[in-house]
Amino acid sequence: MYDLVPNMGQIPPCDKFRLGHQNDGAGHLWCVIANTPHGQIPAKGKQDKAWYAYGGREHETRDFQFVRSHPGSHVTLEKARSPPMGAVCGHQQDSGQYYMVICHHTSHGKIPGKSNGVKAWYSWGGKEHETHDFSYVVVKGGHHHGGHGGHHHGGFNPGHHHHGGFNPGHHHGGFNPGHHHGGFGSHR
Numbered sequence: 001m002y003d004l005v006p007n008m009g010q011i012p013p014c015d016k017f018r019l020g021h022q023n024d025g026a027g028h029l030w031c032v033i034a035n036t037p038h039g040q041i042p043a044k045g046k047q048d049k050a051w052y053a054y055g056g057r058e059h060e061t062r063d064f065q066f067v068r069s070h071p072g073s074h075v076t077l078e079k080a081r082s083p084p085m086g087a088v089c090g091h092q093q094d095s096g097q098y099y100m101v102i103c104h105h106t107s108h109g110k111i112p113g114k115s116n117g118v119k120a121w122y123s124w125g126g127k128e129h130e131t132h133d134f135s136y137v138v139v140k141g142g143h144h145h146g147g148h149g150g151h152h153h154g155g156f157n158p159g160h161h162h163h164g165g166f167n168p169g170h171h172h173g174g175f176n177p178g179h180h181h182g183g184f185g186s187h188r
Helices: none
Strands: 002-006 020-022 027-036 039-046 049-054 057-061 064-069 073-078 089-092 096-106 109-115 120-124 127-131 134-141
Touching: 027 049, 027 057, 027 096, 027 109, 039 064, 039 096, 039 120, 049 109, 049 120, 049 127, 057 120, 057 127, 064 073, 096 120, 096 127, 109 134
Parallel strands: none
Antiparallel strands: 002 064, 020 027, 020 109, 027 039, 027 064, 039 049, 039 089, 039 109, 049 057, 073 134, 089 096, 096 109, 096 134, 109 120, 120 127
16 A cells, blocks of 8 residues: 655655645645644645645644555545545544545645545645645555455456566566566577
């Protein structure tokens, strides 16, 4: 599914979470989890800096974590009436679980924020803004097995290693490093 990588000033480790954009010159934004005095709050971030919405204001921090999806996982945006399976979560001490979302069609761009499952909030221009137009950030696939109702039986199944070895990109046919079958017509 995914794990969290502490910010240490590095280039963001997973572009699958570069889902936001601000049109005020800030450019691309990653979905991150801010470590705050109020809990781990879904937020927006860039290299070495994040911003989260709390208590009506936008707060800046360097204490945050990037989200990194596991190999074979897919990151999607889902509009749903309730948080879908695989939604990335945070937690706010005063009000419980919060979900990582992208707030759509704001006048400021497509901004990563937090949702309680009913409405969402994002930070911009020093303030916390509320919206009902958002999608959940969902991670599916990767290396968890079982309970998939027959997805492991034959056929092409991206995201699952079938050969036990390292198989970058899951090549089936064509050049497949590590799986040489003979020497291209050298058998006489």
